[in-house]
Amino acid sequence: MNKDFNITAKLTPSEKAYATAKHPTEQQKIDANWRYESLHVMLWALGFIDSLSYPDQMCNVANDVKIIHGLTAQQFRKNAKLRTKKEILDQADLILRLDWACVDAQTKNKPAPANLDKGVVFERHHSLNWLINYMKQDWDDVTTDT
Amino acid sequence: MxxxxxxxxxxxxxxxxxxxxxxxxxxxxxxxxxxxxxxxxxxxxxxxxxxxxxxxxxxxxxxxxxxxxxxxxxxxxxxxxxAKPIIKPVKDSTATRDQLERRSQSENYCKAHQVPIYAYTLFVDPEAEVSIRAVDEVVDRALALCYIGLKSEGLEQRDNWTK
Missing domain, CATH: 1.20.58 (Methane Monooxygenase Hydroxylase; Chain G, domain 1)
Incomplete structure (x- = not known):
């Protein structure tokens, strides 16, 4: 994949550190695995996925990977249709409120409300904040303030 | 004693x-x-x-x-x-129309799913002030994220990605 998609040039410093680590830590692997949720948001933003469902469970990774796997880099780029600013902001506003609910529950030592998966909510918030250029932060530095 | x-x-x-x-x-x-x-x-x-x-x-x-x-x-x-924390609500009058509409839409969604709603003002930036990422940037990010996800499972080398 690296060779065909010229991935190295697209990685952030922390992603490069993980990608080149001979012995990545368990935390690095866990963090990396959560990136599938961010991928899901990007595929939605690019029009490959119709909608973002209620974040009470993780995305279907196999379906998401299949979207990229089935195309060349050029086809993937050509087929991508970025959603409108309004659509992305609508999701950014929603995830801000859902994340607030999770964080608020956490500060009260309670589980996430309404069956929300706080991990999924966090990843989506991070991804959507990046998409809307929140505070002009790079991917590694994106904050999810609530 | x-x-x-x-x-x-x-x-x-x-x-x-x-x-x-x-x-x-x-x-x-x-x-x-x-x-x-x-x-x-x-x-x-x-x-x-x-x-x-x-x-x-x-x-x-x-x-x-x-x-x-x-x-x-x-x-x-x-x-x-x-005792409630000292949080002074920001007046909604400072929010733009699109911010208010977006908030209302999100809060309706939250209510429908029984998600607690933040009592004070909380908005994403107004549409006029936001510039979303360019499509090429998002495409690159998606590819990078896919690679990182696959690597976490040790699958990044397994497939023949030759196109």
Whole structure:
């Protein structure tokens, strides 16, 4: 994949550190695995996925990977249709409120409300904040303030 | 000796226990014990004058015990805990129309899913001030994220991605 998609040039410093680590830590692997949720948001933003469902469970990774796997880099780029600013902001506003609910529950030592998966909510918030250029932060530095 | 131990145990209960019944019983017993000790020492002919003067400290302890008792029995500590943080709501009038519409839409979604709603003003930036990422940037990010995800499972080398 690296060779065909010229991935190295697209990685952030922390992603490069993980990608080149001979012995990545368990935390690095866990963090990396959560990136599938961010991928899901990007595929939605690019029009490959119709909608973002209620974040009470993780995305279907196999379906998401299949979207990229089935195309060349050029086809993937050509087929991508970025959603409108309004659509992305609508999701950014929603995830801000859902994340607030999770964080608020956490500060009260309670589980996430309404069956929300706080991990999924966090990843989506991070991804959507990046998409809307929140505070002009790079991917590694994106904050999810609530 | 027994009286001294009892005094310390009662004080421990009054100052550390939160149960109102225990605090009430321990505090009352302790107060009686302190008053009794105070009177007894003041009236005793076997206690020298210097020692008698130190008995005034008992009144200070008594006041402290009664204060703690009142605070705990009246639930004043609970009131402090429940006190709302000092958050001054920002007036919605500063929000743009698209921000208000977006908020309303999101809150309806939250209500439908029984997600608690933030009582104060919380907005993403107005549409006019936001510039979303370019499509090529998002495509690159998607590819990078896919690679990182696959690597976390040791699958990044397995597939033949030759196109």
């Amino acid at each position: 027994i009286k001294s131990n009892l005094t310390w145990q009662l004080m421990f209960c009054v100052y550390t226990v939160q149960n109102k019944l225990i605090v009430g019983l321990a505090g009352t017993t302790l107060a009686i014990l302190l008053i009794w000790s105070f009177i007894k020492m003041r009236k005793s002919k076997n206690v020298d004058r210097k020692t008698k003067q130190t008995t005034w400290w008992l009144l200070l302890v008594l006041v402290s015990v009664i204060t703690v008792m009142i605070v705990k029995l009246m639930g004043l500590t609970d009131i402090q805990k429940q």
